[in-house]
Structure formats: structure tokens, C-alpha cells
Amino acid sequence: MTVDTKTALLNSAESAARRNGFDGFSYADLAAEVGIRKASIHYHFPSKADLSVALIARYQEIFRQVCAKIDTEKTAGGARLAALIERYADALNGGQSLCLCVAFSVSRDGLSDEAIAHMAAFRRMMLVWLETVFAKGQADETISDVTDPKREAAATLALLEGAQLSARAGRDVALFNAATAVLQNRIK
């Protein structure tokens, strides 16, 4: 199935941003991949800041659906947590890609205030969801040693992002698994 130019640009940009960071690709790169001239991109996204906002907004919406899907497919807290960890592992693409939120976290410019606000909103969304997951896992005893669900949520998001970072740095998914092994073992 073919996608419209705007979607093709978003797909290409997201892939590039997750591989090299938001400052790590240019309109020329996108143009080459999508098959139009770089000037044409400005018709869809007048500035690169506009593109950054569109990217992170779409990403947040996708993850909202991902979490919702996990909620319908899994009932146990532990199973839901395991599903999210797997999602973060898959996002690595063999050690080449990062979660868009992690990739954006290090870019210096190009990111408008609006994009930064979206990033914060994304993290808040994930924290809320993770908190309910840990609360459920504590109640149904599918996650061991749960103290405070809110704190567990904050620790888990940081752990997943940090594990991605070291895996990407070493171009080795095994590093992600090593960093998340303790967490995985808490899942019954």
C-alpha cells in the first residue's frame, strides 16, 4: 500500500531521527529517500521545527494506542509490563534505533518549545500508565517486591531509556537485555 507524501516524510524522518537524532538528518536526506526535491518538503513542513512537533505528536498518539492494545490483550500486571519491555527491545532494531523520546532528549536545537512540551507529555503519559501497571502487578502478585507504584514507574521508564542508550552505544541488543534482566526476573 502506498502512503501520501506527508506520511512518507514522517516515516522517513522518524526512522532517521531514531537512528541519528533529530539534528542527525537533513531535508536533503528525506528528499532522497522519499523521492522528491528538498524544497518540496517545505510545502508540507514549513520549518524543521514544525516537523519535530508533528513527529513527536504522532509518536505519542501511537504509544497511546500501544498501551491501550496491551491493556486489552493482557490482564495481569506482570504480562503488561513484559509487553512494554518487549516493545522497547523491538524499537532498538538490533541496536541501531532509539525510542523517539530518547533521541529527541539529546537534540539541542530545532526542537521548538512546543515539541519539548510534547516530549514531557509523552513521558507523563507513560508514567501514568506504568503506575497503574505496577499497582495491578502488586495486587495480582504478578510483579514481585513492588513498593510504591509511582516510584516503580519512574524507575522503570528511566531504566528502559537508559538500557536503550547503552545498547545503541554498543550496537548490541544484549546490553539492553542485561540491563533489564533484574526487572524481567521480578515478573511472575
Add this chain to the structure above:
Amino acid sequence: MTVDTKTALLNSAESAARRNGFDGFSYADLAAEVGIRKASIHYHFPSKADLSVALIARYQEIFRQVCAKIDTEKTAGGARLAALIERYADALNGGQSLCLCVAFSVSRDGLSDEAIAHMAAFRRMMLVWLETVFAKGQADETISDVTDPKREAAATLALLEGAQLSARAGRDVALFNAATAVLQNRIK
């Protein structure tokens, strides 16, 4: 006390890199801060890749000393872990800076293979040290719920780096403390 030009350049570059990433500063920036012309920088560091290697090599050496100092000042495993966490918190500079290793992990180019190898060596060094810390904390019972020291080490390094990332993204040190609260509470 005044420092020589080369050291001043390294200091300025490290600060800039930890704030904005390795691709987030230019020779022009360094020149302005140090007070020489940018062409002069090439005398000390012919290419920016040379600068990246010098930066990460110096950083690893500093941390080798940091860990050694902690080992002499603290004996309990828990106290040693607490000291490292505090070091990572301080490195945030109120939410503006990252550990150089984290900052480098997201840069795309400019980093030579040599610099990447140094980064991997830095992480390995920290993992080895953390493993001994957890082993000690398990033995002297100053860290609770220690399962496998090697896995705990991998999880802790990822957690610290991830916690820095979210704190930097939100420009708020409280986010670092929130993410590390569970770990902190395991220290007796």
C-alpha cells in the same frame, strides 16, 4: 589558578558537550569562551574527532579516580553506591548537563571509532566497579534484595543514565530523584 590553553579548551568543550551534545557546539563557541580564534584551536586539536577522543579519555581517567576515592572514603557497599548516585545527581547541574558518556551516546558523527571504543571502555569500567559494590553490599547487608551483582550493576548504570536523561529533558533535578528513589531506598 590559570590553566593552559589546551586544558581550557577541554574544560570548555566538556561543559558544552554535556549541555548540548558533541554536535551541539562548534569551534567558534569554544573560541569565544576561551578567548582565542577558532583557527588556533586546530593547533591543539587538528580535527574535532581528535577533540572527542581527548575528551572521553580524560573523562574516563577522572572517573577512575572518582571510584578509587569513593573506595577509600567509604567501606560499606551501600555507602559507596550512595556516593556514586550523588555524583550522577551533581553532574546534572540543576538539570542542564549530562554525564559525558550519555551526551556522547547520542551524537552521530564526529565521534571516531577510537572515541566509541573509549565510551565502551568507560561503561565496562563502571560496570566492573558497580558489580563489586553490589557484591559488597550484599555481603555486608547494606543494600537490600541483591540478587546477582552483575545484573544489578547493568541495571544501575542504565537507571542512572536514564534518570539523567529525563531530568535533563524536563530541566528538573526532581525527576532524577524520583527515578532513583527505589534504588536509594534499598540502601541501608
Add this chain to the structure above:
DNA sequence: GTCTATATGTGGATAGAC
């Protein structure tokens, strides 16, 4: 919507005088 052509800025890097 996409094109060609171009403006404008900034990056790292070099040559050669002092």
C-alpha cells in the same frame, strides 16, 4: 504540489604571515 534556482548562514578545516 512539485520543481529550479538561489539566498544566507554556519560548520570544520587549511595556508601562510607573525
Add this chain to the structure above:
DNA sequence: GTCTATCCACATATAGAC
């Protein structure tokens, strides 16, 4: 060691034809 001057590549962005 540091300077001035300059080069070249590449970035985002705009104007205007089709």
C-alpha cells in the same frame, strides 16, 4: 602558538515558474 583570510561542504529556507 596565535593570528587573518579563505575555502568548501552542507544546512535551512525562500521566490517564483509550472
